[in-house]
Amino acid sequence: MMIHLTINGIPVEVEAGTSVLEAARKAGIRIPTLCYHPDLKPFGSCGLCICKQEGSAKILRACATPCAEGMKIITHDDELYEVRKTIIELTMSTHPTSCLTCVRNNKCELQKLAIEYGIREQPFQPRLAERKMDTSTGIIVLDPYKCIKCGRCVQVCQQLQGVYALEFIGRGDKTTMSPAANLPLNESPCIKCGQCITHCPVGAIYEQDDVSLMMKAIHDPEKVVAVQIAPAVRVAIGEEFGLEPGEISTGKLYTALRRLGVDYVFDTNFGADLTIMEEGSELVERIKNNGVLPQFTSCCPGWINYIEEYYPDLLDNLSSAKSPMMMQGAITKTYWAEKMGIDPAKVYSVAIMPCTAKKDEIRRPMSVSTGRDVDVVLTTRELGRIISQYGIDFKNLEETEVDSPIGEYTGAATIFGVTGGVMEAAVRTAYKLVTGNELDNVNVDAVRGLENVKKGTVDFAGTPVRVAVIHGMSNAKEILDEVRLAKQKGERAPYEFIEIMACRGGCIAGGGQPIGTDDDVRKKRTGGLYTDDEKCTLRRSHENPSIIKLYEGYLEKPLSHKAHELLHTSYSQKPVYKA
Numbered sequence: 001m002m003i004h005l006t007i008n009g010i011p012v013e014v015e016a017g018t019s020v021l022e023a024a025r026k027a028g029i030r031i032p033t034l035c036y037h038p039d040l041k042p043f044g045s046c047g048l049c050i051c052k053q054e055g056s057a058k059i060l061r062a063c064a065t066p067c068a069e070g071m072k073i074i075t076h077d078d079e080l081y082e083v084r085k086t087i088i089e090l091t092m093s094t095h096p097t098s099c100l101t102c103v104r105n106n107k108c109e110l111q112k113l114a115i116e117y118g119i120r121e122q123p124f125q126p127r128l129a130e131r132k133m134d135t136s137t138g139i140i141v142l143d144p145y146k147c148i149k150c151g152r153c154v155q156v157c158q159q160l161q162g163v164y165a166l167e168f169i170g171r172g173d174k175t176t177m178s179p180a181a182n183l184p185l186n187e188s189p190c191i192k193c194g195q196c197i198t199h200c201p202v203g204a205i206y207e208q209d210d211v212s213l214m215m216k217a218i219h220d221p222e223k224v225v226a227v228q229i230a231p232a233v234r235v236a237i238g239e240e241f242g243l244e245p246g247e248i249s250t251g252k253l254y255t256a257l258r259r260l261g262v263d264y265v266f267d268t269n270f271g272a273d274l275t276i277m278e279e280g281s282e283l284v285e286r287i288k289n290n291g292v293l294p295q296f297t298s299c300c301p302g303w304i305n306y307i308e309e310y311y312p313d314l315l316d317n318l319s320s321a322k323s324p325m326m327m328q329g330a331i332t333k334t335y336w337a338e339k340m341g342i343d344p345a346k347v348y349s350v351a352i353m354p355c356t357a358k359k360d361e362i363r364r365p366m367s368v369s370t371g372r373d374v375d376v377v378l379t380t381r382e383l384g385r386i387i388s389q390y391g392i393d394f395k396n397l398e399e400t401e402v403d404s405p406i407g408e409y410t411g412a413a414t415i416f417g418v419t420g421g422v423m424e425a426a427v428r429t430a431y432k433l434v435t436g437n438e439l440d441n442v443n444v445d446a447v448r449g450l451e452n453v454k455k456g457t458v459d460f461a462g463t464p465v466r467v468a469v470i471h472g473m474s475n476a477k478e479i480l481d482e483v484r485l486a487k488q489k490g491e492r493a494p495y496e497f498i499e500i501m502a503c504r505g506g507c508i509a510g511g512g513q514p515i516g517t518d519d520d521v522r523k524k525r526t527g528g529l530y531t532d533d534e535k536c537t538l539r540r541s542h543e544n545p546s547i548i549k550l551y552e553g554y555l556e557k558p559l560s561h562k563a564h565e566l567l568h569t570s571y572s573q574k575p576v577y578k579a
Contacts, residue, residue: 001015001016002014002015002016003015003016003018003067003068003069004069004070005023005067005068005069005070005071005072005073006071006072006073007020007023007024007027007029007073007075008027008029008073008074008075008076010027010028010029012024012026012027012067014026014067016066016067017066018066018067019042019062019063019064019065019066019067020051020060020062020063020065020066020067020071020073021033021036021042021049021062021063021065023067023073024051024062024073024075029075029076031048031049031051031062031075032048032049032084032113032116033046033048033049033063034046034048034091034109034110034113034148034150034201035048035063035150035151035152036049036063037152037155037156037199037518038518038519039156039160039199039504039518039519040152040155040156040159040160040199041155041159042061042063042064043063043064043150043151043152043155044061044063044064045149045150045151046087046091046148046150047061047087048084048087048088048113049061049062049063050062050080050083050084051065051073051074051075051080052073052074052077052080053071053072053073053074054072054073054074055072060073062075081117084117085117085119088110088113088114088117088119089119089122089123089124090124091110091148092110092114092119092122092124093122093124093125093126093127094126094127094128094129094148094149094173095110095128095146095148095202096128096145096146097122099111102146102202102203103203103206103209104202104203104206104515105203107515107516108201108202108203109201109202110148110201110202111202127173128145129145129173129174130145131144131145131147131176132144133145134178134184134185135208136184136185136186136187137185137186137190137192137208137360138186138208138359139192139207139208139356139357139359139360140185140190140192140194140196140197140205140206140207140208140356141205141206141207141208142177142178142185142204142205143203143204143205143206144176144177144178144204145204146202146203146204147176147177147202147204148201148202148204149175149177150201151168151177152199152200152201153166153177153196153199153200153204153205154166154167154168154177155199156195156196156199157195157196159474160195160472160473160474160504161191161193161195161472161473161474161502162473162474162476162477163189163190163191163193163306163473164180164189165179165185165188165189165190165191166178166179166188166196167179167180169182177204180577183577186578187577187578188577188578189309189310189576189577191302191303191305191306191309191357191473191502192301192302192305192356192357192359192360192511193302193355193356193357193473193502193503193510193511194207194355194356194357194379194510194511194512195502195503195511196511197356197511198509198511198513198515198517207356207359207379207381207382207511207512208359209382209385210359210376210377210378210382211378211382211385211386213375213376214227214350214376214378214386215260215386217348217350217375217376218260218261218262219261220348222346223346223347223348224263224264224342224346224347224348225261225262225263225264225348225350226262226263226264226265226266226332226336226347226348226349226350227257227262227264227265227266227350227351227352228266228267228268228270228271228325228328228329228332228349228350228351228352229250229253229254229257229265229266229267229268229352230268230324230325230351230352230353230354230355230417230507231268231269231272231413231414231415231416231417231507231529231532232354232380232417232418232506232507232508232510232513232525232529233253233352233353233354233380233383234248234249234250234253234414234528234529234532235247235248235249235417235508235524235525235528235529235532236354236380236508236513236514236525237249237253237380237383237384237394237514238252238394238395239514239516240380240381240384240385240387240388240394240514241384241387241388241394241395242395243395244524245521245524245525245528246524246525246526246527246528246531247528248528248531248532249394250267250399250402250532251397251398251399251400251401252394252397252398252399253352254399254400254401254402255397255398255399255400256383256387256392256394256397257352258400259390259392259397260386260387260390260392262350264403265402265403265407266328266332266402266403266406266407267402267407267408267409268324268325268328268351268353269324269409269410269413269414269416270328270331270406270407270408270409270413270544270546270547271323271324271325271326271327271328271329271331271413272299272324272409272412272413272414272416272425272541273409273410273412273413273541273544273547274324274327274328274331274541274547274550274567275299275321275322275323275324275327275416276412276413276425276426276428276429276541276542277429277541277542277547277551277558278321278327278558278559278563278567278568279295279297279298279319279321279426280426280429280430280433280541280558281433281558281559282295282319282320282321282559283295283319283426283430283496283497284430284433284434285559286496287434287463287465287496292316292317293317293492293493293495293496294317294466294468294483294493294495294496294497294498295317295318295319295496295497295498296314296317296318296319296498296499296500297319297422297423297426297497297498297499297500298318298319298320298321298322298323298569299321299323299324299416299422300323300355300357300500300501300502300507301323301355301357301358301360301361301364302355302357302473302501302502302503302511303473303476303500303501303502304318304361304571305357305360305574306473306476306502307480307571308571308572308573308574309574309575309576310480310576311480311484312572312573312574313484313487314480314483314484314487315571315572315573317483318571320564320568320569320570321567321568321569322373322567322568322569323361324413324416325351325353325358325361325374325377326361326362326373326374326569327566327567328351328374328406329349329351329362329372329373329374330373330566330567331406331550331566332347332349332406333347333349333371333373334566335406335550335554335555336405336406339405344371345371348375348376349372349373349374349375349376350374350375350376350377350378351374351376351377351378352377352378352379352380352383353377353378353379353380353510353512354379354380354417354507354508354509354510354511354512354513355379355503355507355510355511355512356379356510356511356512357502357511358377358512359377359379361377362374362375362376362377364569379511379512379513380512380513380514381512381513381514381515382512384514404546405546405549405550406546406550407546408544408545408546409536409544410536410538410539410540410541410543410544411442411532411533411534411535411536411538411539412424412425412428412429412442412533412539412540412541413425413541413544414529414532414533414536415529415530415533416507417506417507417508417525417529418448418505418506418507418508418525418526418529418530419450419469419471419499419501419504419505419506420444420447420448420449420454420469420499420506421506421529422499422501423444423447423467423469423497423499424442424443424444424447424448425541426497426499427439427444427447427458427465427467428442428444428539428540428541429540429541429542430460430465431458431460431461432540432542433542434460434461434463435460435461435463437461438540439540442539442540444458446458447467447469447499448530450471450504450505450519450522450523452470452471452472452475453468453469453470453475453478453479454468454469454470455467455468455469455495465496465497466494466495466496466497467495467496467497467498467499468495468497468498468499469498469499470498470499470500470501471500471501471502471503471504471505471506472502472503472504473500473502476500479495479498482494483495483498504522505517505519505522505525505526506526508522508525508526508529509521509522509525555567
């Protein structure tokens with residue numbers, strides 16, 4: 001059903017259920033907001049999106065007001081301008097003015113509104129509450145001193161992720177966004193996904209900056225610095241320099257890292273191809289030998305943290321394969337170091353990731369096979385900052401090639417960065433392992449897209465493999481409960497393979513990606529990775545010649561003893577609250 005209304009005299013036609021805010025944007029009218037985010041249910045807490053309806057004295061909040069037939073909405077006039085300006089000034093009175101030293105300087109929504117409304121003075125007495133910064137995780141930093149109480153971090157943690165690590169504590173000016181009972185974040189159920197960071201409009205939540213660790217290693221003549229780049233980084237890093245989301249910047253990334261002084265540049269996509277060989281072989285073995293099914297993917301550390309806390313009884317359903325990042329790190333410090341005649345102790349392994357949970361993953365004791373597979377993780381945002389600090393003109397960089405032999409990758413690896421990508425890549429290779437033949441059409445459209453849960457059956461030449469793809473942790477509960485119930489009854493769940501990623505859209509929208517992610521951005525970044533896949537001559541992981549050589553000359557075969565030693569891990573139950 002379509003609704004007809006006018007906004008500032010402009011006729012607008014929208015579907016029933018569309019909010020006034022969304023309708024205004026369709027008409028090219030921007031209503032200011034602070035608490036609103038398109039990923040979240042309208043909250044209406046900030047009051048900036050107020051508007052009027054002709055013939056009514058009632059003030060509406062555009063984000064939470066559905067359009068009705070015949071509405072005549074006014075979004076901007078002198079009165080609304082003054083009210084909004086006052087709201088911004090009041091918000092600023094509870095927010096520090098240390099913009100120059102804030103990680104969100106020039107990317108802060110409150111700062112942009114203050115500029116837009118021409119606020120040059122502070123008419124209200126500052127009401128700053130001294131609150132202790134929470135650095136307990138060593139990964140995600142909570143700075144409640146900068147919190148404007150919009151509630152977006154609480155909403156994303158509870159609604160999108162279903163984790164409930166953050167909630168509203170207190171009332172009025174004393175309200176804080178904090179773990180229950182004001183516990184340190186490290187003692188909460190936090191899965192380190194970082195979605196609270198990407199949804200915070202100001203600098204109240206951010207990642208621990210580890211750039212100095214990489215630069216210290218680069219400047220150390222005793223260190224050989226080897227960097228790997230995750231698939232999702234190449235379609236997002238350009239946004240830090242004014243490029244469009246989804247623009248593929250792989251070659252520029254390689255060049256930028258070399259200009260920073262990195263010794264060798266590899267690609268996590270190689271590790272993704274390797275993951276498919278191990279994880280795909282594990283799936284086939286479980287199916288053939290009546291093993292524990294369904295098999296869950298294991299490449300997302302936020303998801304691993306979640307299952308260890310909330311579903312420890314299903315840990316044996318997890319693939320034992322390490323993530324591509326950890327496999328790449330392990331191979332760098334063993335196979336590659338040996339091949340190059342370099343002492344592994346001198347190799348400093350850096351990973352550029354779209355994810356804050358990856359910073360947590362490298363500290364997992366069960367992930368270590370060579371002392372420490374990866375020494376430090378930087379997010380896409382951190383890399384963007386260091387490229388700018390060193391005066392590198394990213395947009396105009398020439399493109400260079402990745403270093404061999406552990407940089408080569410197939411199209412299957414590059415789609416690891418999107419929801420459904422791990423499943424699709426696995427199907428391309430598992431089909432070969434099961435049938436002995438190649439899959440004719442490597443595009444598995446059934447697992448693509450932003451639908452919360454995708455289910456289907458893949459026909460492996462008469463062997464049906466039932467699959468499910470889930471992204472956003474809150475969407476996993478129904479499927480996980482279904483698997484748990486079947487297990488309790490001694491039955492097999494109606495799936496053989498399940499892919500789960502903690503963040504909506506997958507790694508392309510991870511907690512370490514450029515600020516400002518919504519579904520439009522997700523689609524553009526996703527499109528970039530699918531384009532990268534289609535451009536590849538080889539699109540199946542088992543076709544990667546460097547992977548073939550790795551097995552022939554070093555690992556022997558997937559799931560071999562050496563492969564298990566280097567490329568597989570184990571999991572353990574974690575309490576939801578750590579205190």
